[in-house]
Amino acid sequence: MAEVIRLVIVDDHAIVRQGLRSILEREPDIDVVGEASSAPEALDLVAATRPHIVLLDLKLSAGSDVAGLALCGRLTQATPAPGVLVVTTFLDQRLVLEAIQRGARGYVLKDVDAVALVGAIRAVHRGESAFDSHSASMVVKSLSGPAPGPAGxxxxxxxxxxxxxxARGLSNEAIGRELYISATTAKFHVGNVMRKLSVSRRAEAVYAGSKLGLI
Known part of the structure; x- marks a missing residue:
């Protein structure tokens, strides 16, 4: 049997947390182990429950629309670090890229359908990146900036x-199909890319590559 994904929901609106829980608890491989409405609650809950995945809204207080970004950085620096999937109403290129910089493995808007959300959760649990079409377009747009020169x-x-x-969020298997190589060979190339870019996550590789003009 597949490993059950332990998941925490962090959102300042109770009705949103309840809605997400009701959707996700229908999945046999997902266990919602807790909910939090603020950064302090989230840090305590994650330390106590050690989830695999944290669904994180960027707005966690009335005074800031992006308080979740700081929390994202703290969560991804923890040991063991959960996979952070941002689920938010905000669509902004800077926010998408900053979330990636702070260790988020995915970014989806709250209007995502249930099937796509569950797919994103499973992808992050597999160590892949997960972006909906809107946030993926933000990443692609960032790739069109001027190349910084030959120093990369x-x-x-x-x-x-x-x-x-x-950058398209493909798994090793999907990359293999696109390039007509085995998934093992694709994994080898992905490892080389991350090593050369001095990163440890696939989403970070995309961000670093875009900044260096490699895509």
Whole structure:
């Protein structure tokens, strides 16, 4: 049997938390182990329950629309660190990229349908990145900025292809199908890309690659 995904919901609106819980508890491989409405509550809850995934809203207080960004950074620096999937109403290129910088593995809007949300949760649990079509377009838009010059790491043509497919959120298996190589070979190339970019997460590789003009 597949491992049950332990999940915490962090949102300042009780009705949103209850709605997410009611949707996710229908899935046999997802166990909602707790809810939090603020950063302090979330940190205590995550420390106590050690979830695999945290669903995180960016707005956690009346005074700030992006208080969740700071919490995202603290969660992803913890040991063990949960996978953070941002679920929010805010669509802004800066926020998407900053969430990635702070360790988020995915970013979806609250109007995402239940099937796509569950798919994103499972993808993050597998160590993949997960973006809905809106946030993915923000990432792609960031890739169109000017290249900073030749100082970046020396990626092979194949590794650049792999990096481009990572930006689309593809798994190793999907990358293999796109490039007509095995999933094992795709995983090898992904590992080389992350090593050369000095990152540990796939989403960070996309962000670093975009900043270096490699895509």
């Amino acid at each position: 790491p020396d990626l092979t043509a194949r590794e650049r292809e792999v990096l481009t497919l990572l």
